Amino acid sequence: MSGNVSSPGATVVSRVLAVLYAFDNGHRRLGVTDLARRADLPVPTVHRLLRELVAGEALTRDAEGRYAIGRRLWDVGMLAPEQTELQQVASPFLSDIHAATRATVHLAVRDGTEVLYLDRLSGRASVPVVSRAGSRLPLHATGVGKVLLAHAPAQLREDYLAAVLRRPTVHTITHPERLGRQLAAVRREGYATTEDEMTLGACSIAVPITRATSGGEQEVVAALGIVVPTLKRERTRLLAALQVAARGIGRSLP
Amino acid sequence: MSGNVSSPGATVVSRVLAVLYAFDNGHRRLGVTDLARRADLPVPTVHRLLRELVAGEALTRDAEGRYAIGRRLWDVGMLAPEQTELQQVASPFLSDIHAATRATVHLAVRDGTEVLYLDRLSGRASVPVVSRAGSRLPLHATGVGKVLLAHAPAQLREDYLAAVLRRPTVHTITHPERLGRQLAAVRREGYATTEDEMTLGACSIAVPITRATSGGEQEVVAALGIVVPTLKRERTRLLAALQVAARGIGRSLP
Incomplete structure (x- = not known):
């Protein structure tokens, strides 16, 4: 064991993980110098x-x-049960919604204080969106994010509202009281919407996916959303499609 | 360093990988005893x-x-450029084909002597199939597999035909000469079909996705296929949709 001057107590395992975690979406190919700097080794x-x-x-x-990252780690990553079991159960429902609407369809979970997109279906005729499977966005600026934030533990929600929130567009709602009232409406009405809040020209509508706990309660495990150029007149139809699919996914979860 | 009686020269890195590679599709959750046995540690x-x-x-x-496997390795796996760049470029085209046909759509590459499915789009109305993203099937029994085998290096193809081939159904073509003639037809005609060869009640049609090499030649990098209950009367329409999409994907590749 040698060489790690910056953290002499680090084990080989933690160094291996530091090298793997040095890659991200903006850094998929790295030379050894960049890798060493990013892994702090x-x-x-x-x-x-x-x-x-x-x-x-x-x-x-x-x-x-x-x-x-090579093919064998891609293989290994695909075995993560939390992410891929939900994605596999939901996949045919996402296809059905996309086939019926041609809109971009999202499956997302909360990862700390961010939305993590597990899957995205998008045709070439769909409105352009910034998300992709594996990407993360702020909870308060997306439809699926608002659903997940509305159903997050109360303490997390309070801390989130108390923090300074990013404003991806001028329409992003960041005022704590206004956002708090909106989240209460999401819980009451069973769906969330955004209008130009993440990307100009993109609106979204999203619903929770729930699963029965061992105690017999319903817990929100994910959110299902759709992105369209405008919600006018389409809201009722899109909401119905999402709710049917979300219930189908919830029932099919192991 | 201690403990690895079965391979005393193994490094910590190789042991870490042995533990990660001990997981597979049939073994997504493992106890420590099973992990030790499967990793040979x-x-x-x-x-x-x-x-x-x-x-x-x-x-x-x-x-x-x-x-x-946890979320951070799922994240890392999604960064594999070879697998995910092609998948991301192809994704909207797969959605378009699925929306137009409601059939199961596949994107696959050759991994040694197997088909590796990079993506699968399938609605609830689609014919049931055995593939899923990340799964592997025999080259000779699937539409995408025949395309990839037809365009594999000649030596690999010869060795493949000389081996004893699996027969997932009674309709799987395993006779070397008959399969060899079929592969020549795939190269000549630009597409492959199967009828009940992987799963009874499922037919498929598939085309190659090509990319220009630095030398200006076209090389086959993947295959695009569709699974339907029957090809009768639908063949021309499905083939046209696949060919348009395959050319679009090929043009969009980096």
């Missing part, structure tokens, strides 16, 4: 780990010497 | 690795003491 240590991770097919190395 | 070694992998949020541990 010395270059020789990273070199040694990279050699073994490539030999084990966890990473790939391209002709320019840049490293990327 | 002593139980105390696996215990120590598991503790660190859970602390690093790579794995989760449930109330029954079973381990599973």
Whole structure:
């Protein structure tokens, strides 16, 4: 064991994870120097780990010497039960909604104080959106996010409203009292909407997906949403499609 | 370093990978004893690795003491450029085909001598299929597989035809000469079909997705296919939809 001057007590396992976690959406291909900086590890240590991770097919190395996540880690990631079981159960329902509406359809869960998109279905005729499977967005600026925030534990919701909130557009609602009233309406009415709050020209409507707990209560485990250019006149029809699908998914969950 | 009696020269990195690779589709949740057996490592070694992998949020541990792939490895897996870049480019085209046909749509690549499904779109009205994203099936028994086998390197194709081939149904074509003639027809005609060869009651039609190489040639990088109850009368229409989408995907590839 050698080399990690910045955190001498770190184990090999934590160093391996630091190298893997150095990749993100904006950094899918990284050279050894960038990897060492992002993982906060010395270059020789990273070199040694990279050699073994490539030999084990966890990473790939391209002709320019840049490293990327390899097929075997893609395989492994697909086995995460929390993310993929829900995604697999929901998938045919998302297809049905998309086929009926041609709109972008989202399946999302709350990950701390962000929306995590588990799946997205989008045709070429759909309105452009910033999300994709695996991406994260602020809870208060998206339809699925408002559903998840409305049903989050009360303490988390209070802390969230007390923080300074990002404003992706001028229409994003960040005033704590106004947002709080909206979240109460989401709980009461069973759905959330946004208008130009995440992206200009995009509106959304979303509903919760619930599952019965062992105690017999309904708990919100995910949100199902749809993004369209405008909600005018379409709201009732879209809401009905979402509610039918959300109930279907909830019933099908293991 | 201690404990790995079965392979004393193995490094910590290779042991970490052995633990991660011990999970598969049929084994998404594993106890420590099963993990140790599947990873071919002593139980105390696996215990120590598991503790660190859970602390690093790579794995989760449930109330029954079973381990599973966690959200951060799901995140990492989604960053694999080879798999997800193609999947993301193809996704809107798959949605369009599904919306137009309501059939199951597949995006697949060749992984050695198997078909690897990168994406699958399937509504509740679609014919049931055995594939899902991340799953693997024999090349010779599926439409996308025949396309990928037809365009595989000649040596791989010869070796494949010389091997004893699996017969998922009584209709699976395994006779080397008959299959070889069919693959030549796939190259000549630009598409492949199956009838009840993977699953009874399911037919498929598939086309190659090509990309221009730096040398200006077209190379087959993936296959796009559709599964329907019957191809009768639908063949021309489905083939046209697939060919338009495959060309669109090929043009959009980075």
